[in-house]
Amino acid sequence: MRNRMKRILFFADLIKYKLSLAVTFSAVTGYFISGSGINNSIIPLIAGIFLLTAGAAALNEFTEKDSDATMVRTMNRPIPGRKITAVRALVISAILIFAGSLILLTTGVIPMFLGLIAIFLYNVVYTKLKKISLISIIPGAIVGAIPPLIGFASAGAHLPQKEIILFSSFMFLWQLPHFWLILIRYNDDYRRAGFKTFSTGFSEFRIRLLVFAWVVLTTLLLILLSADGLIFTGLMNSLLILLNCFFILLFYSILFGKDEVRSVKTAFILINSFSLVVMILFIVHSVIS
Numbered sequence: 001m002r003n004r005m006k007r008i009l010f011f012a013d014l015i016k017y018k019l020s021l022a023v024t025f026s027a028v029t030g031y032f033i034s035g036s037g038i039n040n041s042i043i044p045l046i047a048g049i050f051l052l053t054a055g056a057a058a059l060n061e062f063t064e065k066d067s068d069a070t071m072v073r074t075m076n077r078p079i080p081g082r083k084i085t086a087v088r089a090l091v092i093s094a095i096l097i098f099a100g101s102l103i104l105l106t107t108g109v110i111p112m113f114l115g116l117i118a119i120f121l122y123n124v125v126y127t128k129l130k131k132i133s134l135i136s137i138i139p140g141a142i143v144g145a146i147p148p149l150i151g152f153a154s155a156g157a158h159l160p161q162k163e164i165i166l167f168s169s170f171m172f173l174w175q176l177p178h179f180w181l182i183l184i185r186y187n188d189d190y191r192r193a194g195f196k197t198f199s200t201g202f203s204e205f206r207i208r209l210l211v212f213a214w215v216v217l218t219t220l221l222l223i224l225l226s227a228d229g230l231i232f233t234g235l236m237n238s239l240l241i242l243l244n245c246f247f248i249l250l251f252y253s254i255l256f257g258k259d260e261v262r263s264v265k266t267a268f269i270l271i272n273s274f275s276l277v278v279m280i281l282f283i284v285h286s287v288i289s
Helices: 002-014 017-033 042-063 065-070 086-105 109-129 134-154 162-185 187-192 204-227 234-255 260-288
Strands: none
Touching: 002 042, 002 086, 017 042, 017 134, 017 162, 017 260, 042 065, 042 086, 042 109, 042 134, 086 109, 109 134, 134 162, 162 187, 162 204, 162 260, 204 234, 204 260, 234 260
């Protein structure tokens, strides 16, 4: 029983289950934004996108196994921690990607195609660029903007439409401070592994200012679009504005707190929590409108 539980935990780590669940939820948000209502395609969407994301995560762990072994943050992951062989991880990845692609195909060619593009950007473009340039965060952020488009297309809606483009744009912009906070927190680890970091030319305080300014501008853009009636109206719009103001104040107090190590970790959790709240607002608005 104990060995079986360990295997389950190793597998969950391999597929980065928290990330896979978050990506699945963003795809479901895109599904609801379509306004088509719940139909039979939502189950294959959830199953397909989760399996595809899990496979991409396992492939990423295989691709970066050597770099992971050199960093304190990642040295205990399944492959460098010798909990699973690299070959077995690659086989699991291939099975998950194949299964996820087939299931997504039942919702349409476009969802499957978008999913494969995301895998390519994540495991080829983004991964290769990480050791060359900080510009790698651009394809990495694009990957975060694709799942809502997959959910939208799987519902039978036609791309592009303003609602899904706006939400995907928000997800793209929101990924950038997400990456920057990781670089701040694990700067030494990433530098030892040969990844490009902010260690030259930027002080940590300047990077924090960049993160805060980007977050403020992104949330203000969300408010302006909503105030123009492009996203929410009425009560939902007022709720979004209040949440944005509260988030900005809280984010500032945490990011520039006295405990620098804890502040970055808490700011990272907060930024992900806020994106979850925004997704819930989009789903609620789509259901009641």
